[in-house]
Amino acid sequence: MSDTLAAPQDAWGEQTTAPREAGELPFQFNGDGFEFFRIWIVNLLLSIVTLGIYSAWAKVRTQRYFYGSTRLAGSSFDYLANPLTILKGRLIAFACLVAYSVANQVSVGVSLVATLLFLLVLPWMLVRGLAFRNHNSAWRGVRFGFDGTYGGAAMAFLLWPLLGVLSAGLLMPLAIQRQQRFIADHSRFGTTRFALQVGVGPFYLAFLLVLGIGVLGGLVAALLGAALPPLVPLAMMLVYLVLFAFISVRMTNLTYGNLHLGGSRLRSRYGLGSYMWLMASNLIGMVLTLGLFYPWARVRTARYAAEHISLEAGDDLDGFVAAQQKEVSSLGGEMAEMFDVGVGL
Numbered sequence: 490m491s492d493t494l495a496a497p498q499d500a501w502g503e504q505t506t507a508p509r510e511a512g513e514l515p516f517q518f519n520g521d522g523f524e525f526f527r528i529w530i531v532n533l534l535l536s537i538v539t540l541g542i543y544s545a546w547a548k549v550r551t552q553r554y555f556y557g558s559t560r561l562a563g564s565s566f567d568y569l570a571n572p573l574t575i576l577k578g579r580l581i582a583f584a585c586l587v588a589y590s591v592a593n594q595v596s597v598g599v600s601l602v603a604t605l606l607f608l609l610v611l612p613w614m615l616v617r618g619l620a621f622r623n624h625n626s627a628w629r630g631v632r633f634g635f636d637g638t639y640g641g642a643a644m645a646f647l648l649w650p651l652l653g654v655l656s657a658g659l660l661m662p663l664a665i666q667r668q669q670r671f672i673a674d675h676s677r678f679g680t681t682r683f684a685l686q687v688g689v690g691p692f693y694l695a696f697l698l699v700l701g702i703g704v705l706g707g708l709v710a711a712l713l714g715a716a717l718p719p720l721v722p723l724a725m726m727l728v729y730l731v732l733f734a735f736i737s738v739r740m741t742n743l744t745y746g747n748l749h750l751g752g753s754r755l756r757s758r759y760g761l762g763s764y765m766w767l768m769a770s771n772l773i774g775m776v777l778t779l780g781l782f783y784p785w786a787r788v789r790t791a792r793y794a795a796e797h798i799s800l801e802a803g804d805d806l807d808g809f810v811a812a813q814q815k816e817v818s819s820l821g822g823e824m825a826e827m828f829d830v831g832v833g834l
Contacts, residue, residue: 513756514802518795520558522785528554529784545576555791561628561800569632570625612642623676637675645671662692669744678750687747695739702732734765745798752803759797767793 532547552568559566592603616637623633645668653661666689673685706728714721738759746757767789774782 513799514562515799516795517560518558518788518792519560520555520788520791522788525554525788526781526784542576545579546572548572548575555787556626559791559795562802564629567627568625569627570621608647612639612646615642615646619672619676628678631679634677634679635675636677637671641671641675662696663689665740666692669740673744673748681751684749685744685747686749687743691743695736695743698739699732699736702735703728706731730765730768734768735761738764754801754803756799756801757797764793 528550532543532550535543536547549568549570549572552570556566556568589603589607593600616635616639619635619637623635626633645664649660649664649667653659653664666687670685673683676683706724710721710724710728713724738761741759742757744757745755748755771782771786771789774786
């Protein structure tokens with residue numbers, strides 16, 4: 490029987506690191522807020538001076554800092570993207586965004602055609618963006634990969650959400666599960682594939698809990714509005730914080746906590762209380778410093794993730810074989826970022 494390792498607690502009684510079973514390999518993040526602040530402020534100033542051109546190099550510097558500061562089994566991760574490749578993708582993506590914005594101002598018909606074209610291109614953007622991200626991520630010299638198809642992406646990110654809307658939300662948890670499974674099951678490390686081994690039931694349970702929290706929070710806000718009207722905005726903000734934190738914690742634990750890689754698997758132990766404190770303290774820091782706390786907030790978030798996710802290694806970590814991969818264009822990823830298209834995992 491394995492022994493559970495006791496986790497230290499901070500002054501608020503929250504665990505600073507998640508308890509782990511003996512034999513689990515923890516992720517470690519050794520980044521520093523002030524160190525990243527220097528990178529961030531230089532990136533920001535140079536991006537402004539160069540009218541955004543330097544933003545491609547800024548992205549690579551930032552990614553390399555966070556990848557390099559994250560370690561597993563004594564080895565750090567690597568981000569291998571070329572800034573020039575990202576810049577080319579961003580320029581094309583920016584041109585497409587301008588064309589899309591102009592189309593929306595011309596007429597309703599042209600706007601509708603532009604929207605339909607965007608929906609047709611969306612699966613391509615998602616697949617190419619994930620492929621670019623994974624291809625340029627590595628650990629111990631082995632690259633990650635992504636082999637999802639455009640048809641599969643259309644099913645996961647267009648058809649299933651549409652069915653969720655048409656069913657008045659009843660199929661939305663199923664749509665989210667299908668999206669997360671599409672991303673996970675088509676990702677790989679070298680030649681070894683990931684697999685998301687979780688059914689639809691936990692997603693529906695999360696959906697019901699979110700609905701319950703929202704209804705309860707609305708009732709509390711309504712009662713406060715009748716008794717103490719000035720407290721209503723504060724109550725609504727607190728409800729939003731709880732909902733956002735609950736969704737983030739639940740989704741992270743569902744996806745990363747059920748992610749397998751060959752004979753190994755990840756463990757995710759995000760806590761609602763500790764994550765809410767992380768969000769609230771980061772928000773307070775951002776407000777009090779007019780945004781200058783951002784580097785520390787991002788470092789704290791990355792450290793929290795490392796402290797609450799671990800790898801239960803069932804295979805020899807040195808036994809993975811790197812897959813021979815073709816160079817992947819960054820255009821899809823930059824278009825997804827430009828049009829604010831987000832993906833999970």
